Amino acid sequence: MAGDPALQAVPTRSAPRNEGPRRWSPQLWAAPPAAALALFFLYPLALVVRQSFQPDSGGTSVRPYADVFASQAFRHALWTTVWLAVASTAGCLVLGFLLALVISFVPFPGAKGVARFIDVYLSFPSFLITLALLFIYGTTGIIGSFQFLTTPWGVLLAEVTYFTPFVMRPLLAAFSQLDTAQLEAASSLGARAPRIVRRVILPEALPALAAGGSLVLVLCLNEFGIVLFTGAKGVTTLPMLVYGKAILESDYPGACVVAVVNVLISVGLYGLYRVVSRRAGA
């Protein structure tokens, strides 16, 4: 089923309907990326899906799904993944909005430099942040007495720390487009800073918040490095479960089931988020 869209993109199918060779070119251009997409993304995805229906006992059945859904570990991981991702996204949105406000509207020396550092920060690998946090809060770290890095709160802290810049970047771009005349009009009409933020800046920032928030949500759902590096024993998310099943237990069908669920949740939550944020933005 995954191959079908790719097949339709092959030019020979639809080209004869449109006369002349000039109508060919758009489809021709679309063919290589579509083929690459099919080969490197859809095909492996299809393999994963197929594997998830083939239990070790042989044949094709929904047994792996039944087994996985019945297990306590899966349900726990599912819940942990979703609440961690949602909470991290919320944290990133709030923190990112506040920081972007300060960088954009509070004149201080070096604001430009900070904004530029955000870009660099985005290129850091996620485990680096966790490592840095370990040095500060870990059991052997500078403030070693805290044990919370190995709790879900530690993961939450690390994810908020790492993903906040992903929200800030679209916000900074949006704020730089904001008409300062509007802010001035608001303040001469008697509005103080908090009201200007709520009534003038926030509505203008909604599309940027939606874009940053949906990106962070999906990234958090699939985050692996941060959870692994905090070494939180009780914190098993879906990607961790996939890793555990596939590598440690050699339960490939089970791992594939969890992976499929993870993908579906990512796509589903992302879709939901877009619908909701479009409503809010309109």
Added chain:
Amino acid sequence: MSIRFDSVTVAYDGNVGSLALDALDLTVEPGEVMALLGPSGSGKTTALRAVAGFVRPVSGRVLLGGRDVTDLPPYRRGIGMVVQQYALFPHLRVDENVAFGLRARRTPRGEIRQRVAEALEMTGMAAYARRYPRELSGGQQQRVAIARALAIRPRVLLLDEPLSALDAQLRSGMLAELARLHRELPDVSMLYVTHDQVEALTLADRIAVMDKARLRACGTPRELYRAPTDAFTASFVGGANLLPVTVGPGGVSFAGAELKVETGDVVAGARATLCVRPHLVGLGAGPNQLVGVVREIQWRGATHRLYVEVDGHAVMADLRELRDPPAHGESVSLHFAAEDAVLLPAGVVGDGR
């Protein structure tokens, strides 16, 4: 409420070398419309922003109704402000835009509704209350911006080139509307920034002419137009012929011609500038005659404008549409009445406009 600039000096970014406003002294009386007129970059907007509180003077004070507001933030000054780009809030409907200032002041709900309706009625926008700004034309958006500024019942209204984004026809309509608003709100002092002399002459009780961060002249439109005190003002408030002359007994000499004009107390032998408005120059022989060569003719419908070269100086004449306009290169005579010329003691600045 009166607006007073008490030697207000503004420098952007602490750059004291180039001042944006250099020791401005100016008073707008209660209920008066003062136009700030000047070329681009002369500091008009800066002066307005100092009153609104968006720039802090490096020295001097701004007083509103006798109260020093120099250290007051913008939101506590109670000033209405209208700018060229309208600056409406795009996500709020027209009535919500107008209600913005009232909400910020925590006005009771019932009163907000009544005052919004009133402000929209006054600007003729009542029928558009439920629209978004993007669904309005430029002129309508500017009306909403004015309604929004008036809804808080400010006693000072600042307008920064409010009509310059509108086309010529709409502009003259809005000019009449602003004049009407001023009649309906006789207590509101208005400071009106423009670089369009017609707007200033039409609307203002007094005009302040600015140039290079300084106040050049201040007076009623009539004073500045009929009896300008310097060449810059003469050329900026209405076009002017500015002729370099030498003062003699009972008149001046220009390009070898003796012209009879009022010399006042300027001593004989001094060099001075003679200002003659183009529309007061006549074609043909007459008193105070100048002879020159036609260099350019512009037909402007109701009038012809002639550029006549007299001894190397271009003299402009606006004449009622000519049945037989002179040809290029033709030699013609121009004249003007003695009482239509003003002698300025200062030197010539450019050739006027």
